[in-house]
Amino acid sequence: LPLQMEAAAGAPDLADLRGQPHLRHALEVAAAGGHSLLMIGPPGAGKSLAASRLPSILPPLAPVEALEVARIASACGRLNLVGSGGRPFRAPHHTISPAGLIGGGNPPRPGEVTLAHRGVLFLDELCEFRRDSLEALRAPLESGEVSIARAGSRSSLPCRFMLIAAANPCPCGRGETDPDCGCAPVAVQRYQGKLSGALADRIDILAAVRQPSAADIGGGEGEASVEVRGRVAAARGRQERRLGPGRCNAEMTPGEARACALSPEAGALLAELYARQRLSGRAHDRALRLAQTIADLAGADSIGEDEMAQALALRRRDRG
Numbered sequence: 001l002p003l004q005m006e007a008a009a010g011a012p013d014l015a016d017l018r019g020q021p022h023l024r025h026a027l028e029v030a031a032a033g034g035h036s037l038l039m040i041g042p043p044g045a046g047k048s049l050a051a052s053r054l055p056s057i058l059p060p061l062a063p064v065e066a067l068e069v070a071r072i073a074s075a076c077g078r079l080n081l082v083g084s085g086g087r088p089f090r091a092p093h094h095t096i097s098p099a100g101l102i103g104g105g106n107p108p109r110p111g112e113v114t115l116a117h118r119g120v121l122f123l124d125e126l127c128e129f130r131r132d133s134l135e136a137l138r139a140p141l142e143s144g145e146v147s148i149a150r151a152g153s154r155s156s157l158p159c160r161f162m163l164i165a166a167a168n169p170c171p172c173g174r175g176e177t178d179p180d181c182g183c184a185p186v187a188v189q190r191y192q193g194k195l196s197g198a199l200a201d202r203i204d205i206l207a208a209v210r211q212p213s214a215a216d217i218g219g220g221e222g223e224a225s226v227e228v229r230g231r232v233a234a235a236r237g238r239q240e241r242r243l244g245p246g247r248c249n250a251e252m253t254p255g256e257a258r259a260c261a262l263s264p265e266a267g268a269l270l271a272e273l274y275a276r277q278r279l280s281g282r283a284h285d286r287a288l289r290l291a292q293t294i295a296d297l298a299g300a301d302s303i304g305e306d307e308m309a310q311a312l313a314l315r316r317r318d319r320g
């Protein structure tokens with residue numbers, strides 16, 4: 001089997017994403033810690049482009065991971081699961097059934113979550129996906145494996161993937177703050193209700209994405225994947241030394257997250273927000289995991305106030 005360990009020449013590169021520093025930062029943090037990411041913004045703002053570049057900033061597959069991916073690909077009769085950067089990239093259409101997404105059916109087949117193992121699963125137009133499909137995604141997202149019935153027995157398939165999703169801010173896509181958005185407030189409310197029901201509680205990073213400005217589009221190329229991938233690999237190395245081989249911050253147990261080294265100022269910032277916004281325990285631990293990833297990217301031994309503030313900003317829906 002051809003095991004592609006490095007990005008092929010001419011593969012899609014993050015340099016194609018011009019401007020958009022906020023989105024770039026969100027992508028880099030997501031890649032560095034294995035965090036799930038939801039991008040909210042109008043059509044044409046670069047959400048799909050950004051998602052498709054994510055594999056190119058992830059570290060190359062370790063040999064054991066490459067074997068797992070090759071085994072899945074050959075079991076499915078497809079040899080070419082890998083996207084740029086040698087990691088799988090799957091972007092199923094929103095009409096996909098629960099069986100198509102997590103596996104099963106008759107005859108039973110691995111689902112998209114397994115095809116995305118060690119890579120990226122991109123759900124564009126998150127609100128348009130079937131509710132039962134998104135519900136079916138919850139358990140495999142937590143456990144990293146799916147159990148599917150075949151010939152009277154059940155078998156377990158791996159599905160450790162990064163979830164990246166994209167959604168419009170409102171039904172028309174322009175966003176309430178755009179003067180051309182004609183969406184009725186009740187329609188926006190219904191839409192956003194759908195959005196928060198759609199796995200939003202399983203997503204680590206919320207990034208508001210805007211249309212790139214004319215200066216962005218006409219400006220130079222963005223930083224190339226190879227540069228970003230170097231920082232991501234260094235941050236992942238710190239995580240492996242702390243957590244063990246192949247593990248990253250997004251997988252930290254609540255106990256591990258609460259054991260992160262935290263400056264008193266960072267702790268105070270989190271405690272204040274926790275009390276003021278009545279964060280759930282889950283949201284509290286998620287903020288710690290994100291802050292740890294930002295500290296790992298900075299090469300810092302503990303989470304400072306600045307890292308915590310950045311982490312909390314990555315959790316917030318944009319308000320301009």
Ligand SMILES: [Zn+2]
Binds near residue numbers: 174
């Ligand atoms: Zn609208």
